[in-house]
Amino acid sequence: MASPPQKISLYNLTDLKTQTDDALAPILTSLPSTSKFTQNHYFTNVRLVLGYVAVTIAGVLFYADWKLGWDATKAYTAPACVAYFLLNGALTYWAWAIESGKVFVGTRKGGQKLTLSSSVTKHQPIYKLKIRYEAPKTGTRFVDDQTIEGSFTQWFNTHGFLDKKALRRWLAGNIEVVGLADPEAKKEWDEEREDERVDEEVVSAGAMRAGATSSTPTNDGNATKRGRPKKA
Amino acid sequence: MFSEFKSVLANPRQSLQQVLNFALVLSTAFMLWKSLSVISNSPSPIVVVLSGSMEPAFQRGDLLFLWNRDVGAEVGEIVVYNVKGKDIPIVHRVVRKHVTMPISGIEASANGSTSIPSPKLLTKGDNNVADDTELYAKGQSYLDRNEDIIGSVRGYIPAVGYVTIMLSEHPWMKTAMLGIMGVMVMLQREQ
Numbered sequence: 130m131a132s133p134p135q136k137i138s139l140y141n142l143t144d145l146k147t148q149t150d151d152a153l154a155p156i157l158t159s160l161p162s163t164s165k166f167t168q169n170h171y172f173t174n175v176r177l178v179l180g181y182v183a184v185t186i187a188g189v190l191f192y193a194d195w196k197l198g199w200d201a202t203k204a205y206t207a208p209a210c211v212a213y214f215l216l217n218g219a220l221t222y223w224a225w226a227i228e229s230g231k232v233f234v235g236t237r238k239g240g241q242k243l244t245l246s247s248s249v250t251k252h253q254p255i256y257k258l259k260i261r262y263e264a265p266k267t268g269t270r271f272v273d274d275q276t277i278e279g280s281f282t283q284w285f286n287t288h289g290f291l292d293k294k295a296l297r298r299w300l301a302g303n304i305e306v307v308g309l310a311d312p313e314a315k316k317e318w319d320e321e322r323e324d325e326r327v328d329e330e331v332v333s334a335g336a337m338r339a340g341a342t343s344s345t346p347t348n349d350g351n352a353t354k355r356g357r358p359k360k361a
Numbered sequence: 362m363f364s365e366f367k368s369v370l371a372n373p374r375q376s377l378q379q380v381l382n383f384a385l386v387l388s389t390a391f392m393l394w395k396s397l398s399v400i401s402n403s404p405s406p407i408v409v410v411l412s413g414s415m416e417p418a419f420q421r422g423d424l425l426f427l428w429n430r431d432v433g434a435e436v437g438e439i440v441v442y443n444v445k446g447k448d449i450p451i452v453h454r455v456v457r458k459h460v461t462m463p464i465s466g467i468e469a470s471a472n473g474s475t476s477i478p479s480p481k482l483l484t485k486g487d488n489n490v491a492d493d494t495e496l497y498a499k500g501q502s503y504l505d506r507n508e509d510i511i512g513s514v515r516g517y518i519p520a521v522g523y524v525t526i527m528l529s530e531h532p533w534m535k536t537a538m539l540g541i542m543g544v545m546v547m548l549q550r551e552q
Contacts, residue, residue, distance in 0.1 A: 151375075173374050180381040187388035190395065199404035210396040217389065 136289045145281045146249050148291050149256055150232040153245060156297050157235055157307070164310035166235030166243055172228045179223060183216035230259075240265045243306065254281045262306050277303045383546040403429035403512040408441055408450055409522030414486030415439070415452055422523030425452060427512025433480055434458065434506050439514040440484065445498045450511060453493055457483035459503065479507040 137144040157166045190209045193202045230246040237243075246259040256279050264271040284296040294314075301311040302318030309315075397406040410423045418439070419425070427441055434440055436458050441450050459481040481503035485492040494502055504510060528535045 151372075170374060173378075177374065177377055177381065180385060181377075184381065184384040184388050187392050191391055194395075199398070206395050207399045210392055210399060213388070213392045214396075217385070 134290050137285075137291075139281075139285060139287075139289050142249055142252070142254065145254065145285065146247065146256065149281070149284070149296065150247055152291055152293055152296055153233045153247075153300075154235075156293065156300060157233060157243070160307070160310045161313075163238055166237045169234040169236055169242075172223075172231055172234060176220060176223055176228065179216055179220040183213050183220065186213050186216070241306070255279070256281055260304055262304075275304070279303070379547055383543060386542075386546055401426075401428050401430070401512060403427045405441075405450060405511055408452065409525050410452055411449065411526065412486075414488050415454070416488045418454075418487055419452065419517065420519065422520050422526055424518040424522040425514045426516040428515040429510070429512035431513065432506075434482055434510060434513060440482070440510050441512050441514065442484065442504050442509045443511055444496060444509070445501075447498075451484075451493070451496065452514065453484040453486045453489075455482050456485045456492060479505050482506060482510070 135148070137148055139145070154168050158168055159165060186209055190202065190206065193205070230248050231244060232247045233243070233245040235243050242261075242263040244261040244263075246261075248257045248259070249255065250257075258277050258279070260273075260275045260277065262273045262275075279299050283299055284292050286292055297311070298314045298318040298321070301308045301314035302322070308318075394406075398404060400406075406427050406429075408425050408427065410419045410421055410425060413421055425441070434455055436455050438455050439452060440455055441452050443450050461478050461481075482505075483492055483494070483503055497504070528538070
């Protein structure tokens with residue numbers, strides 16, 4: 130069912146973003162047990178309908194103009210142009226203001242709704258994900274907004290392939306509801322973080338020891354030379 | 362090939378979106394053209410000069426902007442006309458004009474307003490020896506302002522239309538250009 134893995138250029142931010150956007154839905158719709166989300170295509174459907182109605186108007190006008198000529202179609206051309214550009218404007222507004230980066234809308238049994246909107250800042254390899262989780266708690270509605278950021282290096286390997294498992298771990302580790310639904314990925318994410326923390330501690334401990342040695346008067350000159358050989 | 366087809370089926374909305382992007386580019390260009398037609402009241406509001414018959418005023422490849430909301434046409438005005446049975450519009454200057462004056466009372470319509478009859482025009486290319494009588498349809502010795510003229514020239518940009526002359530004289534260029542455009546739109550995604 131899924132398309133074959135696609136290799137992309139790691140320096141192309143658009144590719145990184147769209148590849149990641151596309152990978153979100155398969156992960157969230159295949160979460161284990163009953164907590165998986167069903168994708169809601171409402172926003173995409175509205176966009177497609179607006180676009181295709183506009184294109185159909187243009188297509189019909191083109192055919193009529195080709196078959197009947199200007200004199201016969203003259204009366205219908207002005208209304209068709211107005212309708213076309215209104216629909217086109219509505220499409221632009223919908224994509225820019227209403228959809229505004231929504232890459233996944235899903236609901237699951239119980240009526241909880243998860244909406245993800247992604248964005249990137251030009252020339253910065255950071256993936257920003259805006260998360261809105263809505264749950265119909267008895268009586269009052271519960272809404273939780275959250276924004277997370279992640280470096281693309283966390284789920285793209287050096288060859289330019291997306292590591293779906295790594296992305297899944299990142300989602301589970303950073304979005305609470307996904308973490309609860311996908312405890313296995315969450316556990317792996319926490320273990321990774323634990324490893325990193327230990328590594329950092331080792332590094333900082335090493336640095337401290339190095340600092341202690343270099344502060345001895347006999348080594349001082351050498352250490353400076355070694356530290357900045359090019360500038361000296 | 363088969364795997365591509367499979368991925369189209371796997372994500373139909375994304376494929377529809379890519380086709381839509383391509384269709385929107387084409388349809389927007391067409392509708393802008395049609396809007397210009399409506400505004401200028403001309404079936405072809407922008408034309409390219411194809412021959413040197415109007416030199417030195419216009420060269421081959423000049424882009425002309427037409428306006429067709431005027432009722433009459435004056436001697437000295439440069440107009441674009443279509444000859445019945447021929448597809449190519451011709452850009453020439455009006456050199457003679459005849460108006461059949463309405464005999465008062467006869468042409469007046471029921472509400473009292475007199476309808477202005479469409480002037481008959483004779484045209485000639487500045488660079489041609491003879492007038493256009495030879496170019497007109499059989500038996501026609503004058504153009505009818507309302508029926509034959511598609512607009513008078515209101516502005517021009519030199520030379521930029523030469524691309525279209527190249528494209529129509531070398532049809533393979535048209536095919537290649539359309540192909541490249543299509544591939545580019547299909548491959549690149551928004552942003």
